[in-house]
Amino acid sequence: MNNLLKSQFDSIIFDLDGTLWDSxxxxxxxxxxxxxxxxxxxxxxxxxxxxxxxxxxxxxxxxxxxxxxxxxxxxxxxxxxxxxxxxxxxxxGGDLYPGLEQALEQLSKKYKLFIVSNCQSGYIEVFFKVSGFEHYFAGHQCYGAKNQPKAENIIDIIKDHELKAPVYVGDTLGDYTAATKAGVPFIFADYGFGEVEEGQVATISSLVELTALL
CATH class of the missing domain: 1.10.150 (DNA polymerase; domain 1)
Structure with missing residues (x-):
């Protein structure tokens, strides 16, 4: 684990499917x-x-x-x-990944947390309702809201919340590509559904590892 990452970011933007839960x-x-x-x-x-x-x-x-x-x-x-x-x-509901609530509770004490997903409108709200975790997040954005690419939704979150040093956590090459287009460092969650061979600042195999990393 790269301990240098602990002081680099002021916020974490999460993907949803394959990163926070499996529905x-x-x-x-x-x-x-x-x-x-x-x-x-x-x-x-x-x-x-x-x-x-x-x-x-x-x-x-x-x-x-x-x-x-x-x-x-x-x-x-x-x-x-x-x-x-x-x-x-x-x-x-869906299957929450192990250690999710503990990770969100710990990370939200230090970082502003967000979700940006390519899902339909209402999907993130369903995740919040069935998990009860909405209070950990400062904001969210999805494809269904504006019908725009994930990179642009990431940029909107950054601008709307005046983020200075965000990092994106996701599980697919599409997540990495979107984060890169938005100028945001990427952490790859390899327990999800995709593969990212290179370019990420770190790779995690569990949400527990994320709390140790950041």
Whole structure:
């Protein structure tokens, strides 16, 4: 662990899926429920399928998974999937990664904490409601709010909250790319769904390691 990182940052911006929790099991339930409402989806949805698109914008997810649909069909299914996703996750939640609350409690004493995710509007709020952890965070932003790339949402958080030295924590190459475009150092959470070979200032294998690092 690089102890020099302890004095470098004033804030931490987190990705959500694959970094703070894994909601993929219940996302599958939601998307399967949506599939039953239409007659044009060929395949069943699976956890590996959900993991493969984690980090993409909500629009890009269904363009990638369902390329054979017309734009009208894709928009209809996206709306249904989003509706059932929020409803089912509100009831059943996701799997919080081990040590999450302890990490947030400890880190929030020293840093301002934020979430920036490529999720739909309302998704971060569901995470807050089912986890009870909203009070640890000073703000959040998602793709669904402005339909803009993650890098721009990171920049908005920095400007809106006048951050001087943030660091981004995420689990995919897309997270790394967005952080880099926003001019923010990146910490790779290798327990998530993606791979980042180089460029990160540190790699963590658990949230406990993050508290030790920062």
């Amino acid at each position: 993929s099991s219940n996302v599958v339930v939601a998307w399967q429920t949506a599939k039953e409402q239409v007659d044009y989806i060929k395949e069943d949805f699976t956890r590996p399928m959900v993991h493969s698109i984690t980090g993409m914008t909500y629009k890009a997810i269904f363009e990638t998974l369902l390329p054979y649909l017309t734009e009208e069909q894709r928009e209809e299914f996206k709306a249904l999937a989003g509706k059932y996703e929020l409803e089912i996750l509100y009831k059943k």
